[in-house]
Structure formats: C-alpha cells, structure tokens
Amino acid sequence: MTDAPPRPTRSPRKIIVAIDGPAGAGKSTVARSLAWRFGLLNLETGAMYRAFALKALRANLPLDDSNALAGLASHTTIGLEAGEGDNRVLLDGDDVTGLIREPAVTEAASKVSVFPEIRAWMVRMQQQLGADGGVVMEGRDIGTVVFPNADVKIFLDAAAEVRGMRRFDQLGPRPCQQPEEVIRDLRARDERDRNRADSPLRPAADAVLLDSTHLTLEEVVRAAEDMITARISSSDRDALQQIDPSIAPSTREA
Numbered sequence: 001m002t003d004a005p006p007r008p009t010r011s012p013r014k015i016i017v018a019i020d021g022p023a024g025a026g027k028s029t030v031a032r033s034l035a036w037r038f039g040l041l042n043l044e045t046g047a048m049y050r051a052f053a054l055k056a057l058r059a060n061l062p063l064d065d066s067n068a069l070a071g072l073a074s075h076t077t078i079g080l081e082a083g084e085g086d087n088r089v090l091l092d093g094d095d096v097t098g099l100i101r102e103p104a105v106t107e108a109a110s111k112v113s114v115f116p117e118i119r120a121w122m123v124r125m126q127q128q129l130g131a132d133g134g135v136v137m138e139g140r141d142i143g144t145v146v147f148p149n150a151d152v153k154i155f156l157d158a159a160a161e162v163r164g165m166r167r168f169d170q171l172g173p174r175p176c177q178q179p180e181e182v183i184r185d186l187r188a189r190d191e192r193d194r195n196r197a198d199s200p201l202r203p204a205a206d207a208v209l210l211d212s213t214h215l216t217l218e219e220v221v222r223a224a225e226d227m228i229t230a231r232i233s234s235s236d237r238d239a240l241q242q243i244d245p246s247i248a249p250s251t252r253e254a
C-alpha cells in the first residue's frame with residue numbers, strides 16, 4: 001500500500017481576508033458582510049487602537065510622548081470579541097465598545113497609532129487573534145504588515161468628500177459636527193495615517209484596489225464577495241488536487 005499524499009496543512013476554508021483603507025471607505029460595512037456571508041470572524045483592528053487611545057486620554061497622557069504611551073501599553077490588556085457582526089471591545093476587562101467612537105477618541109487613536117512601540121504591540125495581538133484563519137481583518141496595515149500572506153487583500157478607497165459625507169450621515173439626526181468639519185478632520189487623519197514613518201497606510205503590492213467614490217456600498221460588497229468566492233473555489237480545488245491528483249487543478253497556465 002502506498003502512502004497517501006500529505007493533506008494540506010490548513011483547511012482551504014480557513015482563509016484570511018485583509019481589508020485596508022482610509023476612514024469612511026466602507027471597510028466595516030464590507031468586512032461585516034463578508035463575515036456574515038462566508039462565516040468568518042470579523043476583527044476590527046481600529047477598535048484596538050481606539051481602546052488604547054481611550055486609556056491614554058483617561059490617564060491624561062500627552063499623546064505625543066511615545067515613552068509614556070509605551071509604559072502605559074505595558075500594563076494594558078485589550079480584548080476583541082469577534083462574532084460575525086460588530087466587535088465587543090474590552091479595555092482591561094471593561095466593555096468600552098460604546099465609548100470608543102467619540103470624536104476625541106477617534107482623534108487620539110490616530111495620534112497614538114504613529115508610534116512603532118504601540119504598533120508592534122498591536123500587530124502581535126492581531127497576529128495572535130487571526131492565527132487560526134477564518135477571519136476578515138480590517139485596518140490600515142493588515143495586508144502589508146499584520147498578514148502579508150493573507151489569501152485575499154482588498155484596499156478600499158474613495159474621495160475624501162464622499163467618505164466625509166458617509167461619516168456625517170452616520171452621526172444621526174442631531175450631528176455634533178458640520179459636514180465640512182467632518183471632512184476636514186478626516187483629511188487630517190488621512191494625512192497622519194498615510195505619512196507616518198512606521199507602516200503608513202498604503203495598498204499592499206498584491207491588493208485589489210476598490211474605489212467606491214462612484215459605487216454604492218452594496219456594489220462594493222458584491223465585488224468583494226466575488227473575489228472571495230473565486231479564491232475559495234480555487235483553493236478548494238487546489239487542496240483537493242493535492243489529495244487526489246486526478247482532480248483538475250483550478251488555474252494552471254500553460
């Protein structure tokens with residue numbers, strides 16, 4: 001009896017989907033839909049930076065003091081409880097999910113996330129969270145730094161005015177800011193995210209760019225779903241081919 005060919009080490013369905021892009025590009029909507037559609041855990045890494053920023057604000061730390069922030073990080077625990085919907089965010093064991101969307105925290109998260117010590121700590125936690133696969137992880141550096149080998153990488157973008165108006169519409173019937181202020185703040189955060197020295201926001205070389213300036217979010221979701229469907233089918237076929245070489249490989253070019 002001959003030995004059976006080795007099974008693939010990872011289930012083909014345990015994929016990692018990386019979604020990166022600036023604020024308001026529709027990452028959360030897309031990630032949530034993909035998680036629901038494909039049974040993946042949805043991990044929102046921005047929420048982790050936000051939770052840490054909340055702690056720094058509560059401690060009254062200067063947000064430009066990297067040593068003080070690194071010291072604070074050394075006795076901070078951040079938990080992200082992911083289902084197929086929104087994440088529950090725990091800061092030192094307390095549920096802060098409802099607090100981290102405040103404008104002051106949004107601003108602070110963008111500032112604390114420039115420091116390499118903070119980023120290295122976050123990246124380690126995020127890699128642990130996604131280690132078993134079966135996740136869609138969204139952020140700014142998932143395809144470039146956290147999971148450079150992700151199975152599918154999507155970089156979502158849209159014009160700043162369009163992203164700002166989406167954010168404004170999310171503020172509800174009594175918005176605390178005017179649309180111009182929302183767009184101005186978003187541009188300032190974009191600037192910081194794109195120009196920081198450590199892991200600036202940029203598409204991975206092998207990411208698919210989806211610009212939603214002239215698309216509805218439903219259209220963007222559909223495009224992303226198609227990409228994953230294609231990826232899952234081909235990896236399934238490739239995995240089966242390793243087990244049974246008589247099965248035709250998915251895409252082999254002559």
Ligand code: DC
Nearest residue numbers: 045046047049109110113139140141
């Ligand atoms: O996605 P978000 O708006 O909740 O992210 C809040 C801030 O966290 C954002 O200004 C940049 C930072 N961030 C980051 O630097 N890297 C990530 N992977 C996720 C977020």
